[in-house]
Amino acid sequence: MRLEEITGLIRNAGFGIALASLFAGASWAQGAPDLSSVTLTVGTPNKTGLHRQLIAANEIENLPYKIKWADFDSTPPLVEALRAGHVDIAAGGDTGVLAAIANGVKVTILAGTRERKESGSAILVRGDSSLKDVADLKGHKVALPYFTKQHYQFAKALEQAGVPWDDKLILNLNTTDGLSALVNSQVDAFVVWDPNTAIAQQQHGARILKSLSKVIDTAGVLYAPTSSVEDAARKAALEDLARRIIRAQAWVNAHPTEWAEQVAKLSQISLDAANLQASRSRVEYVPATDDDVLAGWQKEVAYFHESGQFKRDFRVEDYVLKDFGDVIRDENKKLAKTN
Structure with missing residues (x-):
């Protein structure tokens, strides 16, 4: 039987459509992995x-x-x-x-x-603190979660203000311990982000000394x-x-x-x-x-x-x-x- 006759039989029997659908389905399966087990x-x-x-x-x-x-x-x-x-x-x-x-x-x-927008990435001080700008932080204790975005922003803020980084004064504290240290006057400033900043402001009367997004973002x-x-x-x-x-x-x-x-x-x-x-x-x-x-x-x-x-x-x-x-x-x- 010639090739064209075989092709005609397949087409007449509807096999062409079935084969096309089969191959299309196989192609789809290869292109879209099963995610049900992920x-x-x-x-x-x-x-x-x-x-x-x-x-x-x-x-x-x-x-x-x-x-x-x-x-x-x-x-x-x-x-x-x-x-x-x-x-x-x-x-x-x-x-x-x-x-x-x-x-x-x-x-x-x-x-x-x-x-x-400005965001809540900031250096915080207590509401009654005498500190007015970043330069005033020299010689004061600061709480900071190390190797966070705010670590970099704070380092650049100190650099711009001419204040050297001091490992003995800049304490590596998480957000909970940092807020506690600020509220209890164990540190003079706290570097953090929202919603922690907002919580400190609204519930503990903290004041933003410097918005860090204005330093570098x-x-x-x-x-x-x-x-x-x-x-x-x-x-x-x-x-x-x-x-x-x-x-x-x-x-x-x-x-x-x-x-x-x-x-x-x-x-x-x-x-x-x-x-x-x-x-x-x-x-x-x-x-x-x-x-x-x-x-x-x-x-x-x-x-x-x-x-x-x-x-x-x-x-x-x-x-x-x-x-x-x-x-x-x-x-x-x-x-x-x-x-």
């Missing part, structure tokens, strides 16, 4: 991050994968959990992530985050363990979750009152503090490959390496998942069309 643990280094945002914005409905939550006081302990394989994605301060990379942790940067980071982006199924799940994270942040930006109410409820802080932190923040996700984002991070690496606090120098660009920029841009375009 569980992503979402790390949050504060009381207002991914955990609360995704819930408040209803972005965890109908997930094709499972989610777990892991909440921390700041980025450094979160990154340690990531190193141990207990966190799959997180968003937060850049300094802790860059410090982790310098120390050999296999981290991949997915995106940057830009704060478009590098981009924050959305990041994952490198092992997760090297696995096809986990990477696909991360891409889907990243889109949800961007939409959740957009919801937060557009609904400050509702967001504050959710923060107060989910994080068990006062509504006054929640409203204050919501009023001074508007975060947007940007591609990590943007020139200004990379330049800011690279200068930060140089600062910590030259000061001996990072073990090695490195190119931040080498740790960025470049094709993830397309995911960020695409979801931002979709949001722009709906707004």
Whole structure:
């Protein structure tokens, strides 16, 4: 039987359609990994991050994968959990992530985050303190969670004011211990971020000595363990979750009152503090490959390496998942069309 006759029989029997569907299905299966067995643990280094945002914005409905939550006081302990394989994605301060990379942790940067308002990143003093500016901090004790974004901002603030860094006076304390030390006059200043800043202001009468975003404001980071982006199924799940994270942040930006109410409820802080932190923040996700984002991070690496606090120098660009920029841009375009 000739080839054209065989082809005609297949076409007449409808086999051509069946075969085409079969091959198309096989191609789809190869291109879309099964996510039903994937569980992503979402790390949050504060009381207002991914955990609360995704819930408040209803972005965890109908997930094709499972989610777990892991909440921390700041980025450094979160990154340690990531190193141990207990966190799959997180968003937060850049300094802790860059410090982790310098120390050999296999981290991949997915995106940057830009704060478009003043934010609550600040140097705090007690309401009755005689300290008036950063230069007055010379010789005084300061509480600071080391290797957070505020560590870098505070170091640059001291540099601008001509105050030398003093390890004996700048104490490495977490946010809870730092606030306690300030309130109980064990330190003279406390370097921290929202909602901790808002809580200190509203509940303890603290005063902002200096807003640190006015000193220097590098981009924050959305990041994952490198092992997760090297696995096809986990990477696909991360891409889907990243889109949800961007939409959740957009919801937060557009609904400050509702967001504050959710923060107060989910994080068990006062509504006054929640409203204050919501009023001074508007975060947007940007591609990590943007020139200004990379330049800011690279200068930060140089600062910590030259000061001996990072073990090695490195190119931040080498740790960025470049094709993830397309995911960020695409979801931002979709949001722009709906707004």
